[in-house]
Amino acid sequence: MTEVEARVARWVRPQVQALEAYQVAEPGKAIKLDAMESPWAWPGALEEAWLERMRSVSVNRYPDPAARRLKPLLREGLGVPEGAELLLGNGSDELIQLIDLAVAGSGRTVMAPGPSFAMYRIIAEYTGAEYVEVPLDAEFGLDLAATREAVSAYNPAVTYLAHPNNPTGNGLDLDAVAELVAQSDGLVVVDEAYAPYADSSFLPRVLEFPNCLVLRTLSKVGLAGLRVGVLIGHPAWIDQLEKCRLPYNLGSLAQASAAFAVEHQEALDRCVAHVLGERARLVEELPAVPGVEQVWPTQTNFLTFRVPQGSADAVHRGLLDRGVLIKRLHGSHPRLEDCLRVTVGRPEENNRFLEALAETLAVAA
Numbered sequence: 388m389t390e391v392e393a394r395v396a397r398w399v400r401p402q403v404q405a406l407e408a409y410q411v412a413e414p415g416k417a418i419k420l421d422a423m424e425s426p427w428a429w430p431g432a433l434e435e436a437w438l439e440r441m442r443s444v445s446v447n448r449y450p451d452p453a454a455r456r457l458k459p460l461l462r463e464g465l466g467v468p469e470g471a472e473l474l475l476g477n478g479s480d481e482l483i484q485l486i487d488l489a490v491a492g493s494g495r496t497v498m499a500p501g502p503s504f505a506m507y508r509i510i511a512e513y514t515g516a517e518y519v520e521v522p523l524d525a526e527f528g529l530d531l532a533a534t535r536e537a538v539s540a541y542n543p544a545v546t547y548l549a550h551p552n553n554p555t556g557n558g559l560d561l562d563a564v565a566e567l568v569a570q571s572d573g574l575v576v577v578d579e580a581y582a583p584y585a586d587s588s589f590l591p592r593v594l595e596f597p598n599c600l601v602l603r604t605l606s607k608v609g610l611a612g613l614r615v616g617v618l619i620g621h622p623a624w625i626d627q628l629e630k631c632r633l634p635y636n637l638g639s640l641a642q643a644s645a646a647f648a649v650e651h652q653e654a655l656d657r658c659v660a661h662v663l664g665e666r667a668r669l670v671e672e673l674p675a676v677p678g679v680e681q682v683w684p685t686q687t688n689f690l691t692f693r694v695p696q697g698s699a700d701a702v703h704r705g706l707l708d709r710g711v712l713i714k715r716l717h718g719s720h721p722r723l724e725d726c727l728r729v730t731v732g733r734p735e736e737n738n739r740f741l742e743a744l745a746e747t748l749a750v751a752a
């Protein structure tokens with residue numbers, strides 16, 4: 388062991404040393420269908436107007452720490468209930484970290500159903516909390532009885548419920564969510580990253596409970612590069628969490644771009660509608676590809692599917708060899724051993740995916 392390694396081993400907190408760094412695949416020239424991004428950015432006609440807006444942003448000054456221009460637009464655009472307050476993050480990832488820093492941490496428990504979004508566990512663990520995962524039921528819905536029992540047993544400081552859930556794609560039963568919020572003493576965060584693609588939302592109910600926040604993001608509708616997440620709820624919670632937000636977490640270009648996006652909501656909505664149309668086509672066509680054993684229902688911009696036992700690695704590699712990058716889920720969770728996740732792309736990208744998958748599965752068979 389070198390002297391540097393010895394110092395690292397002595398001083399980096401054990402929870403951090405125990406972690407695996409979050410891996411993001413390098414797409415190279417492949418069609419990128421791995422990360423739930425939208426395949427469309429600004430429509431051509433808007434691009435010039437957006438660049439013009441960017442010219443008016445002063446980058447020699449710090450950004451507005453209160454995001455005074457952006458917040459009212461988001462409030463309107465997202466349909467935030469009267470009386471609720473917003474807190475903005477550098478992506479919703481950052482807001483999860485901020486919640487755990489302020490509410491969980493050492494000696495407390497963070498809970499979420501599983502399989503769910505990987506960052507719930509990673510952030511809980513490096514911020515010193517104990518992480519408890521309650522298995523989802525056979526269809527990846529909430530197991531209400533088991534979750535209720537776990538809430539009683541652990542009294543979690545924070546519970547994350549992703550509606551719809553990543554990486555399984557399904558929505559949760561919102562009556563069951565309401566029951567869990569009502570039963571929990573600690574904070575329940577309903578993570579609605581995929582709300583633009585979902586049939587329902589908990590946002591209208593967020594103020595009904597003394598312990599609920601709803602999390603949104605602009606990442607899934609064509610703005611993943613901006614990194615804008617939005618936490619919504621009772622001002623009393625938001626005021627406390629604000630204390631842990633770094634004052635300039637959201638850059639000026641991101642704020643101005645997000646404001647521009649919300650002002651042109653109809654353009655974003657058209658992209659969402661295209662994605663929904665392509666999703667409907669994949670829901671029809673993916674199960675018909677020979678070798679695809681199961682496709683789970685989705686309320687998101689991705690589909691999770693199962694291939695023959697032991698073949699997921701070869702299928703992932705075969706797709707990459709044919710220029711298509713999707714997400715491997717095997718190895719991420721015992722329930723997802725033979726599963727892969729594909730993000731809905733442009734029509735021609737989805738065609739290429741379906742062809743490449745059929746070829747790959749024919750070889751793997």
Ligand code: PMP
Nearest residue numbers: 478479480504549553580604606
């Ligand atoms: N929550 C869920 C359920 C997600 O799937 C993701 C992105 N994969 C996020 C939050 C984080 O999104 P972002 O940081 O881009 O806002």
